[in-house]
Amino acid sequence: MPNLPLTLAVIYESLRLRDLVMTLPKLVAEDTIIPYTTWDDNGIISHHEKHIKAGSHLIIDSPACSRNPFAYSNPESFNPMRWITKTDMGVNNFSGFSMGVRACIGKRMAEIEMITVIGVMCKEFRMSHVPQEGEGWGGMVERVLKGSEELNLRPPKFRLKLEKR
Numbered sequence: 001m002p003n004l005p006l007t008l009a010v011i012y013e014s015l016r017l018r019d020l021v022m023t024l025p026k027l028v029a030e031d032t033i034i035p036y037t038t039w040d041d042n043g044i045i046s047h048h049e050k051h052i053k054a055g056s057h058l059i060i061d062s063p064a065c066s067r068n069p070f071a072y073s074n075p076e077s078f079n080p081m082r083w084i085t086k087t088d089m090g091v092n093n094f095s096g097f098s099m100g101v102r103a104c105i106g107k108r109m110a111e112i113e114m115i116t117v118i119g120v121m122c123k124e125f126r127m128s129h130v131p132q133e134g135e136g137w138g139g140m141v142e143r144v145l146k147g148s149e150e151l152n153l154r155p156p157k158f159r160l161k162l163e164k165r
């Protein structure tokens, strides 16, 4: 979708902060060394390696990868422009569709569907959230953003007001 790069950037930034497929279970095929970087309570950064034996069961925590401060600048902030400028290392290693030979086969289809639905909705309607009785902006944002974690992350039900443009 070369004509709607910002729409795709908004979609990716939303997926980054609200990873739909939360855990990627894997069976390790061969002995592997995984390098990783961490920090202690004093902010001291250190580099390590984890040796993993063939046959081990491994779970990749995709939401944690998506908020890795070594991969994304200000990882908690919603910044679609990071997908346009591509200065964050993480945008080239996004795990939301997994990676490698078992990566999501429907990624392109999902991208096209999401761009089409969001693009048409934004073109045709002015959209606004409907707060619950006595609810302030902050409370409404918290409620709407709270997903339920089952097999994958699902958004809660909320009301949206649509006005034809």
Ligand code: HEM
Residues within 6 Å of the ligand: 015, 020, 021, 023, 024, 025, 095, 096, 097, 098, 101, 102, 103, 104, 105, 106, 107, 109, 110
């Ligand atoms: C936003 C939408 C989607 C997201 C975030 C997503 C994410 C993922 C992820 C993370 C995996 C890897 C799971 C794992 O390794 O355990 C996966 C696999 C897969 N996805 Fe998706 N997916 C999406 C939409 C779709 C759609 C629309 C289709 C089909 C039309 C699809 C078909 C598949 C299939 C068949 C696999 C298994 C691939 C394999 O194991 O070789 N996905 N998806």
